[in-house]
Amino acid sequence: xxxxxxxxxxxxxxxxxxxxxxxxxxxxxxxxxxxxxxxxxxxxxxxxxxxxxxxxxxxxxxxxxxxxxxxxxxxxxxxxxxxxxxxxxxxxxxxxxxxxxxxxxxxxxxxxxxxxxxxxxxxxxxxxxxxxxxxxxxxxxxxxxxxxxxxxxxxxxxxxxxxxxxxxxxxxxxxxxxxxxxxxxxxxxxxxxxxxxxxxxxxxxxxxxxxxxxxxxxxxxxxxxxxxxxxxxxxxxxxxxxxxxxxxxxxxxxxxxxxxxxxxxxxxxxxxxxxxxxxxxxxxxxxxxxxxxxxxxxxxxxxxxxxxxxxxxxxxxxxxxxxxxxxxxxxxxxxxxxxxxxxxxxxxxxxxxxxxxxxxxxxxxxxxxxxxxxxxxxxxxxxxxxxxxxxxxxxxxxxxxxxxxxxxxxxxxxxxxxxxxxxxxxxxxxxxxxxxxxxxxxxxxxxxxxxxxxxxxxxxxxxxxxxxxxxxxxxx
Amino acid sequence: xxxxxxxxxxxxxxxxxxxxxxxxxxxxxxxxxxxxxxxxxxxxxxxxxxxxxxxxxxxxxxxxxxxxxxxxxxxxxxxxxxxxxxxxxxxxxxxxxxxxxxxxxxxxxxxxxxxxxxxxxxxxxxxxxxxxxxxxxxxxxxxxxxxxxxxxxxxxxxxxxxxxxxxxxxxxxxxxxxxxxxxxxxxxxxxxxxxxxxxxxxxxxxxxxxxxxxxxxxxxxxxxxxxxxxxxxxxxxxxxxxxxxxxxxxxxxxxxxxxxxxxxxxxxxxxxxxxxxxxxxxxxxxxxxxxxxxxxxxxxxxxxxxxxxxxxxxxxxxxxxxxxxxxxxxxxxxxxxxxxxxxxxxxxxxxxxxxxxxxxxxxxxxxxxxxxxxxxxxxxxxxxxxxxxxxxxxxxxxxxxxxxxxxxxxxxxxxxxxxxxxxxxxxxxxxxxxxxxxxxxxxxxxxxxxxxxxxxxxxxxxxxxxxxxxxxxxxxxxx
Numbered sequence: 001x002x003x004x005x006x007x008x009x010x011x012x013x014x015x016x017x018x019x020x021x022x023x024x025x026x027x028x029x030x031x032x033x034x035x036x037x038x039x040x041x042x043x044x045x046x047x048x049x050x051x052x053x054x055x056x057x058x059x060x061x062x063x064x065x066x067x068x069x070x071x072x073x074x075x076x077x078x079x080x081x082x083x084x085x086x087x088x089x090x091x092x093x094x095x096x097x098x099x100x101x102x103x104x105x106x107x108x109x110x111x112x113x114x115x116x117x118x119x120x121x122x123x124x125x126x127x128x129x130x131x132x133x134x135x136x137x138x139x140x141x142x143x144x145x146x147x148x149x150x151x152x153x154x155x156x157x158x159x160x161x162x163x164x165x166x167x168x169x170x171x172x173x174x175x176x177x178x179x180x181x182x183x184x185x186x187x188x189x190x191x192x193x194x195x196x197x198x199x200x201x202x203x204x205x206x207x208x209x210x211x212x213x214x215x216x217x218x219x220x221x222x223x224x225x226x227x228x229x230x231x232x233x234x235x236x237x238x239x240x241x242x243x244x245x246x247x248x249x250x251x252x253x254x255x256x257x258x259x260x261x262x263x264x265x266x267x268x269x270x271x272x273x274x275x276x277x278x279x280x281x282x283x284x285x286x287x288x289x290x291x292x293x294x295x296x297x298x299x300x301x302x303x304x305x306x307x308x309x310x311x312x313x314x315x316x317x318x319x320x321x322x323x324x325x326x327x328x329x330x331x332x333x334x335x336x337x338x339x340x341x342x343x344x345x346x347x348x349x350x351x352x353x354x355x356x357x358x359x360x361x362x363x364x365x366x367x368x369x370x371x372x373x374x375x376x377x378x379x380x381x382x383x384x385x386x387x388x389x390x391x392x393x394x395x396x397x398x399x400x401x402x403x404x405x406x407x408x409x410x411x412x413x414x415x416x417x418x419x420x421x422x423x424x425x426x427x428x429x430x431x432x433x434x435x436x437x438x439x440x441x442x443x444x445x446x447x448x449x450x451x452x453x454x455x456x457x458x459x460x461x462x463x464x465x466x467x468x469x470x471x472x473x474x475x476x
Numbered sequence: 477x478x479x480x481x482x483x484x485x486x487x488x489x490x491x492x493x494x495x496x497x498x499x500x501x502x503x504x505x506x507x508x509x510x511x512x513x514x515x516x517x518x519x520x521x522x523x524x525x526x527x528x529x530x531x532x533x534x535x536x537x538x539x540x541x542x543x544x545x546x547x548x549x550x551x552x553x554x555x556x557x558x559x560x561x562x563x564x565x566x567x568x569x570x571x572x573x574x575x576x577x578x579x580x581x582x583x584x585x586x587x588x589x590x591x592x593x594x595x596x597x598x599x600x601x602x603x604x605x606x607x608x609x610x611x612x613x614x615x616x617x618x619x620x621x622x623x624x625x626x627x628x629x630x631x632x633x634x635x636x637x638x639x640x641x642x643x644x645x646x647x648x649x650x651x652x653x654x655x656x657x658x659x660x661x662x663x664x665x666x667x668x669x670x671x672x673x674x675x676x677x678x679x680x681x682x683x684x685x686x687x688x689x690x691x692x693x694x695x696x697x698x699x700x701x702x703x704x705x706x707x708x709x710x711x712x713x714x715x716x717x718x719x720x721x722x723x724x725x726x727x728x729x730x731x732x733x734x735x736x737x738x739x740x741x742x743x744x745x746x747x748x749x750x751x752x753x754x755x756x757x758x759x760x761x762x763x764x765x766x767x768x769x770x771x772x773x774x775x776x777x778x779x780x781x782x783x784x785x786x787x788x789x790x791x792x793x794x795x796x797x798x799x800x801x802x803x804x805x806x807x808x809x810x811x812x813x814x815x816x817x818x819x820x821x822x823x824x825x826x827x828x829x830x831x832x833x834x835x836x837x838x839x840x841x842x843x844x845x846x847x848x849x850x851x852x853x854x855x856x857x858x859x860x861x862x863x864x865x866x867x868x869x870x871x872x873x874x875x876x877x878x879x880x881x882x883x884x885x886x887x888x889x890x891x892x893x894x895x896x897x898x899x900x901x902x903x904x905x906x907x908x909x910x911x912x913x914x915x916x917x918x919x920x921x922x923x924x925x926x927x928x929x930x931x932x933x934x935x936x937x938x939x940x941x942x943x944x945x946x947x948x949x950x951x952x953x954x955x
Binding site for chain 1: 564570571706782785789792806830834838842
């Protein structure tokens with residue numbers, strides 16, 4: 001018997017706002033427990049939520065980037081449940097009416113294009129974090145309480161784990177390049193829940209849905225779905241019945257494990273949030289936001305490869321993060337040669353970041369300084385060997401490459417009136433090399449270049465030296 | 477020092493002239509409260525060391541140096557705030573409610589927090605962890621509720637003005653029972669930031685004073701937009717005192733048949749007499765109908781209890797408030813702390829609300845109630861298209877005896893039938909003393925359309941000037 005799978009994904013993105021969704025507490029990753037909280041986050045008696053309008057803006061950006069329709073009036077609801085990381089004992093979410101609905105994105109799997117629908121996206125607040133100590137106590141950290149989340153709910157349009165993977169990749173890239181979220185699964189700024197059901201080919205009605213929560217990588221999503229496909233097939237083939245349930249993926253065994261069986265839907269007693277007045281989202285505002293929407297990774301890729309002539313591989317490396325792509329764009333805008341800039345970004349800059357385990361935002365290198373340095377290389381002012389020193393200085397200390405090169409006397413020696421006599425002298429002093437050269441030994445020229453570099457302490461322009469040497473040797 | 481014959485104007489004059497010092501006033505006030513509260517039990521907290529603000533400006537701030545009572549469900553930074561509940565009986569807030577900040581800016585003096593029904597759930601102030609409050613007109617009677625402490629404190633001359641809160645009549649009903657004026661402003665006129673929530677879509681902070689003008693003075697201070705509350709209106713706040721001292725000639729006054737039918741005998745006569753006074757002064761009286769009045773009690777108890785069941789979930793024994801001592805695990809902490817910390821009436825409403833919101837019940841109860849609420853709003857809209865105000869009785873009867881109804885919740889809930897509609901519709905409503913029935917005060921309710929507190933003040937002030945009820949002194953305070 002053949003089976004067909006139906007897969008749907010729910011993806012949570014932490015929206016990148018300066019403050020929380022309903023309180024003025026700051027939002028940052030890794031702060032000391034409970035230092036980024038106030039009376040609202042603690043659900044003190046008498047407090048009220050005030051919506052951070054930037055949450056709407058970022059949500060609308062994602063809606064626009066995924067072809068979704070933004071609803072003109074906002075609405076919030078309460079989801080009620082008790083847990084220590086949930087201080088109000090209700091989560092403010094959008095249950096009865098989302099921020100936007102009816103979007104889609106296009107994915108490509110094995111050369112086949114497919115449109116995956118987005119059912120809706122809604123905004124809500126994150127909960128705090130419970131940790132369980134070994135001393136018999138549990139601890140609550142409310143820093144994360146009230147961090148804004150955007151939940152993007154797909155239509156159940158995917159039929160294979162590969163399609164789900166492609167959807168996730170594409171969705172992450174789209175959201176990443178709106179700048180609305182950091183999309184880092186390891187920091188929890190992107191979280192994925194999946195659901196899958198299977199049914200015999202030809203059967204119309206969908207099978208029983210199994211959910212998987214808190215998958216911590218795209219690879220786990222793919223592997224867990226593939227496992228679940230097979231498991232459900234075996235259950236059905238052996239005459240069994242699929243239970244409505246939640247399972248988790250066990251990384252070590254590569255299997256999914258039953259977490260809990262749902263006996264009727266959990267009762268969250270949803271009802272409209274009376275503490276938040278509805279906001280009107282005007283078409284003008286949406287249009288204004290649309291104008292600020294950054295170029296997508298796909299548009300940028302097209303620019304890099306077709307306009308700048310950058311190799312596809314290099315273009316993709318640049319597009320791994322919005323930050324590196326933005327940095328590169330800024331360097332090009334500041335006058336840098338695109339191919340050279342791409343090379344520097346992908347080798348030296350990335351190398352430095354990896355070695356030091358830092359991010360672009362943490363270093364003092366500016367796109368302007370990178371452009372200046374590339375200009376110095378291009379016009380022959382510095383050699384690529386010197387350039388490495390200049391680069392180290394500018395990324396460490398933010399020094400202006402031009403000034404640095406001038407101050408340190410690193411300017412490349414291209415002056416013929418200096419180099420010509422030097423070349424003559426070196427050739428005079430090394431008759432053996434001249435002999436070798438004439439006998440066709442190319443290595444000889446390298447030796448002679450080395451001699452001149454030694455003499456000039458590396459400052460001689462290798463191109464010019466090469467040219468002069470060839471000319472001198474030819475004349476002997 | 478008692479305030480039985482004082483107004484904000486009279487106090488302001490005495491303070492400005494130096495006849496009275498604000499320090500002495502604060503001290504004399506708390507001393508009198510401590511003495512008279514042996515009878516009334518109107519206060520949960522009386523500040524031992526109440527002090528006026530510094531650099532008092534009597535010309536600029538009418539309330540400068542004047543003690544104001546605060547209902548104990550309004551949070552006060554560093555001053556215990558309990559909502560009359562065991563679950564918060566040691567709770568010390570870390571911030572001020574917006575109304576408190578505004579009163580501080582206006583240099584009012586704070587002397588303490590008044591008694592109430594636990595979490596404002598009740599109409600008698602018997603449901604308080606700190607014991608029942610007594611009516612200054614007859615100590616065996618309830619002062620009404622839930623703002624019974626504030627009402628008794630004003631009627632008993634302990635303060636000239638008090639803040640209350642009104643979710644289904646909690647300002648107007650005790651005002652009526654105590655022979656004072658009390659106004660619930662339009663929903664969205666006064667910030668709820670710092671008001672311990674009972675039912676968020678109905679709760680509104682208001683003012684209780686002996687004289688109508690004094691409420692206008694206090695409302696002038698506490699009303700207006702607030703960056704902490706998105707449900708409060710940013711529209712401009714008029715000077716409410718300009719509605720004092722006007723006539724009612726040509727004013728269109730609607731009298732709902734259903735409201736008049738709810739009262740009988742002497743009570744009906746007293747109310748009718750007030751309406752006749754308005755008519756004699758040139759007001760146009762129209763009998764109207766509020767046909768959905770019979771549905772307001774169930775509608776209200778579904779909406780209010782549902783919201784309350786969610787609002788009160790935060791009292792879980794984890795971060796603040798009462799935590800059961802012998803809890804063994806997390807579920808135990810929740811169950812025991814909440815079972816021991818909440819009183820019977822609060823638990824009843826949490827259960828009622830949780831049920832109304834639960835899967836399978838939501839459509840039958842909450843959704844239906846929301847629909848009826850819309851119909852009630854439509855009733856009012858129709859009436860206000862042709863009328864300026866609605867008047868009628870505030871309550872069906874004068875104050876009942878302490879202990880008389882506490883074991884009959886349905887009877888207690890039905891007491892609210894005349895006050896609930898204004899909360900469901902979000903319109904301003906007040907109760908002004910109408911007269912005495914069997915020696916106990918009764919009130920005339922005045923309602924107007926949203927944000928037209930002005931008309932409410934205008935009519936109430938006219939009634940006050942006509943019947944001069946303020947000249948009477950509550951019987952129990954006479955000696």
